[in-house]
Amino acid sequence: MASASDSSPPVAPVGEPRDRVDGRAKVTGRVVYAAEAPVRNAVHAVLVSSTIARGEITAMDAASVERSPGVLAVLTPKNMPKLEYVDAKFHAEKRLPLGDLRIYYAGQHIAVVVADTLERALYASTLLRVSYREEPPVLGLGDPAAKIEWPKGEMTGPLQFEKGDVDAALSGTGVVTVKQTYSTPIETHNPMEMSATVAYWENGKLTVWDSTQAVVNRQKALAAVFGLKPDQVRVLCPFVGGAFGCKGDQWPHTFLAAAAAQAVGKPVKLMLTRQQMFTGCGHRPVTEQTITLGADGQGRLVALRHESKSDDSEVGKHIEPCGAGSSAIMYATPNLAYTHRVSRTNIASATFMRAPGENPGTYALESAMDELAIALKMDPVELRLVNYADRAPHNGLPFSTSNVKECYRLGAEKFGWSRRNPEPGSMRAPDGARVGWGMATATYPAHRFPNQARIRLMLDRDGGVRAIGAAATQDLGTGAYTVFTQMTAMLVGLPFERVKFELGDSNLPPGGVSGGSATTAGVGQAMSEAAGKLRQAMLKRAQENSGSPLAGLTPDQVVFQGGRIVAANDPSRGVELSAVLKGGPAYIEGLNEANPAGADNLPAKQKAYTFQSFGAHFVEVAVDERLPIVRVKRVVSVMDVGRVINPKTAGSQVQGAVIMGMGQALLEETHYDPRTGRVVNDNLADYVVCVNPDVRSIETYFVGEPDLLFNAIGCRGVGEIGITGIAAAIANAVYHATGRRVRDLPITAEKLMRPA
Amino acid sequence: MDEPADSLASASFFTGARDVAAGISRREAIARTLKAGAGLSVLSQVGGLLRGATEPPPSPSAPGPVTVTLNINGDAHTLAIEPRVTLLDALREHLGMYGTKKGCDHGQCGACTVLVNGERVNSCLTLAVMHPGDDITTIEGLADGDALHPVQAAFIKHDAFQCGYCTPGQICSAVALIKEGHAKTDAEIREQMAGNICRCGAYQHIVAAVREAMQPTG
Known part of the structure; x- marks a missing residue:
């Protein structure tokens, strides 16, 4: 078991049940979600979706759309500006929208209609005439026409895994076995806020308000696709109306809004309809999982096999890692195997949905464990205690x-x-x-993903000290604004009320994606490092005064405490932060090094x-x-x-x-x-x-x-x-x-x- | 405990049964709009779009902008808008009042709930031109200066929201629920708040907030 050693002790307000700092703004209707961007004279874009699931567009007649009152532009595969599919890792799909005439799934965007009002754009979009050459769609895990893949797994760890000999262990004498198949349907995130984008171009620079879990990834993806430098693109997202995974990767509508804004030379607002939320930004794929458990007379698992199937579109990139997210981790067993199979179907592209893999995986495994407890006449809690793992079975x-x-x-x-x-x-x-x-x-x-953060200390008008923490992370409703305000207050030793935290803007130090439940841990680590840099800067400045009580101390020997910077081993030896800041620059800041703390970059320990x-x-x-x-x-x-x-x-x-x-x-x-x-x-x-x-x-x-x-x-x-x-x-x-x-x-x- | 009897009437897992809830239910709201004779064109138009209509829809009968004066949070706003503009879009896109949220545009989620003459209404299911002379209250109009409405204060205290997107609709709905005076128990609050979906799942805290705000202040 790990012991706490090199960390500072817990300090309020961390650990306290604080009200949300954005609560007042939320209950008075004053927070700004993407579609509510303070942008003047925005015109409205509406997406037209494919009515067939597989085939090709053979003809499109947009003449009556273009003649419809108020219409400013119609983008179709015919006139869509050529964009470049680069920086693939940020994309939810393996293609760009309106890039070709192929139809991969029903609901695929096939045109964008831009008009001066939402009503006129909506009406005009109904006038588009489309002809298709239709092919029978591939649907469901059991469709014999589906292309089958056995992915190796990259971010998830190995997806085809076996240790020991599961078959041999299952056929041992006295082994009680349970083998059952469990299935879960396609589930759709449906956050209350539909995905939305407001985009405008100014002097060759692109500004995008986007409902997103990753402002910096959006910035990089947009820059790459439109052939810009990252600093020519700014992405803002101060508030997200729920996401649950469907705003994590880059979906096509954001590109389309930016392209439409370029085409009409005006700010363009595009909000998916609730219907388009079912096809335009992912879902949890269908899964079918067969679990085989073998236990000895005491209930100890001698073998566990977890075979998992899921689907995705031909242009999707998602694998639901059911076994890797559950059986790989949960119970001690000498013989363990899990597999993952993906079928390519003509259903819209899948994506992460709240605990991708772990969620359907635990449904199947924990159901099977209950069936095993019944077969063994054991209490379900007792069965789990017997199989407690103190280390992860898949990696030891x-x-x-x-x-x-x-x-x-x-x-x-x-x-x-x-x-x-x-x-x-x-x-x-x-x-x-x-x-x-x-x-x-x-x-x-x-x-935790690579994150940077900064903390600034400055004098307020009233002479008091105030801190502003910042990172280009996101608050999906999770409480990020509040917990990072608490963390900043703890790290700089100031009252909660004198601290602010800013996020949701790609101009801030790059925070990572708010996915994988990584935000608090990742940004928290970056802030802790930023506080170290701030301590260094503040100490240096304090020591510029001759006779400073902190003379001779190193940054590791001082802490922020009660509005002062003090010697860690003797808090009576120190100076007021306000005295250090007085007469200096507008603020003193700490900014950590770009922190490559992704899974592959963890320190050796x-x-x-x-x-x-x-x-x-x-x-x-x-x-x-x-x-x-x-x-x-x-x-x-x-x-x-x-x-x-x-x-x-x-x-x-x-x-x-x-x-x-x-x-x-x-x-x-x-x-x-x-x-x-x-x-x-x-x-x-x-x-x-x-x-x-x-x-x-x-x-x-x-x-x-x-x-x-x-x-x-x-x-x-x-x-x-x-x-x-x-x-x-x-x-x-x-x-x-x-x-x-x-x-x-x-x-x-x-x-x-x-x-x- | 104030659990409702486990009868079919309270079987809220079925969408149809949700309409049993008192207050303005989805069914009632749609019926009212239809009675007013204006909802159909909106619905059929949107339906055509969503299905990627292959048949040309009937030509628009839009007579062009008409002038309407809306009384919102005590202020008169005169707008020149097409008759097909919903109250929701009038608020958001024509008046820049974004406190009222669009969550489905079909009267199914409650995010766009506003008060019209004190009654809760899904503003996506009614047209702006139907409301000259009505008193419309939105989330922006509930606080008295810096003093929050008791429901707003209770929502903060009980953490009755996460992302905040359904919150304006929840709060408007709760304000009307309290005024309606039919809810006495937690179970009744739950039923009468059933038309407002919160995907973040703050329901238990919403009930706690409404219960607290319902208490007569001494």
Whole structure:
């Protein structure tokens, strides 16, 4: 187990449940999302989408569109300016929009109509006449026409893996086996804010307001595609109206908005429709996973095999790493194998959706573990304790910290697990509904990407000292503004109220993508380093005064504390920050070196560990006897995510992830017409997500200790772990209530009513 | 606990059942718009677009801009707009009042909820020209100077939002819910807030905030 050594002690306000610093602006309607950019005289762009799923455009007649009142431009593959597909790593797709006449999926953008008002652009876009040569679309994992790939895996670690001999272990004497197949449908992110872009050109420079999880990656991608230098492109995104992964990679509409703005010589505003959110910015792909578990008489896993299939479009780049995100990590076993297969279909391109891989992977594995517990007549928590892993099974490296046993213990206690009658169908609510109790483990890796940050100290008009932290990172609703304000306050030893944090602008020091639950850990590390640089600069300036109490000290020997810079071993020896700043430049700043702290660039001591968060969910469901609708009555979720910067916002994130997982377990499925490949339920009435009455009682707890091997702040991520394991916990509770195992999400009433 | 009886009427996992909620439900809102005789053209036009219509739609009957005066948050705004402009787009694109959000444009999510004569209305389902003389209140009009409306203050205190995009609609909806006076229990608050989707999942905190704001102040 790691020990804290070289870090400063926790200092308020880190760890305090602060209200969001952007709360007042949000409740008064004053925050600015991308489509609300303060840009004068913007005109409106509307996208036209393909109505077929596979084939080629043979003709397009835009004459009546162009004649329609108010229309300024129509971009089609015929007149689309030639852009260059470079810097592929930032792109969600392997092609640029309107670059050719091929149709890869229904909903693919085929034209852009720009007009002076939204209404005129919308109307004119209906006048475009398109002819296609249609081909039968390839749909679904089972389509024999689908091209099959077995990806090796790059960022995810190996995707085709075997250690030991799984087959031999499974055929051993006395081995209890479970082999089952679990499937999950296509799920669509549907953040409340549709993706939007406002773009304009000025003197050869491009400015883009974009709803994005990565302003700097957008800047790089736009610069590369339009043949500009990065400093000729500025991307702004002060607020994001939810993302969950669908605003992570660069999707085509941003290029189209910039191209349209160039074509009309005016600022252009483009917002996807809710319908286009189902095809224009990704979804979680369909998965089918076969899990084989073998255990000895004590419940110890002797073998685990996890075979996973997912799909993507021919131009997509996504692999859902189900086994690599779950079975590779969770339980100790000498014999382990997992595989991943991708089918190429004519469904819109897939992408990351909240815990890609870990989420469907834990649904399958944690369901199978429940089935194994039943086969062994063991308590599900006991089975997991027996198979506790202190190191990651796939690479043998110990976890930097793991408190999963404490997650089980506290969760079971808060939930009242000891009162559970293991017999399925044995528990009833006072109204006669069947009651089921289920549990599952949650897990998500700790990531951090290269990040830079800066902290400036300056004198206020009132003579007091104020700090401004900044990084080109994003607040997706996660609380980034608030937690980084807390962190800045801690790092410079100033009250919360005297600190501000700026983000969402590519002109700031480059923060990374807000994905992989990496923001707090990555930017936190960069800020901690920036604070070190600031200490150096402040000390140097303080020591310029003759007779400075800090004379002779090195930057490592001083700390910021209570508005002063003081000797670490003798806080009475120091000077007021205001005295150091007085009569100097407008501000003194600390900016860290570009920090290559991606997975491949970890310092040597970190390469000896696996950084992983764990948690546990306990769930009670009630299922009506006559019409078996499943209701989640209460959830207790306990998470170990390292140091929690703000328990209020972190708790909200876990709660929200649990609710999204409830939707996944019981409601959410994107349906496609099996003949045409078009989305049938591309709206929020038919793609059903949890609404207020679906949520009864969700309690969240944190049991983490600071993970100081991972970064100087000791935090891992919190955005995604809550949605891992929850679907399995609900499915396990449904089995406990009804004796029926539905292995195909979502668990709807009609599936429970089918004859067994 | 104030759980509703597990009857089919409260089976909120089914979209149809959501319309059981009191207050202005989706079904009611659509019905009202249709009664007013103006919603159909908007819906069919949008439908045509989304399906990439291959048949030419009927030619636009737009008579060009008309003048309408809207009373928003106590101020009169005179606009020259086409009759097909929704109240939502009038607020956002013609008046630059972006506090009211577009989340689906189909009356399915509640993000665009505003108060019209004190009643909650999905502003994407009604046309601006239908509202001369009405008192329209948006999120920008709820606070009294620096003093937040009690619902706004309670939303901050209870962390009743994350990304904030559904928040203006949630708050307008909650203000009307309290005035309607039908919700006495948490279960009733949940049902009567069912028309406002929060994808970040702040529902439990929204209920706590509404409950607190409902308390008569002493």
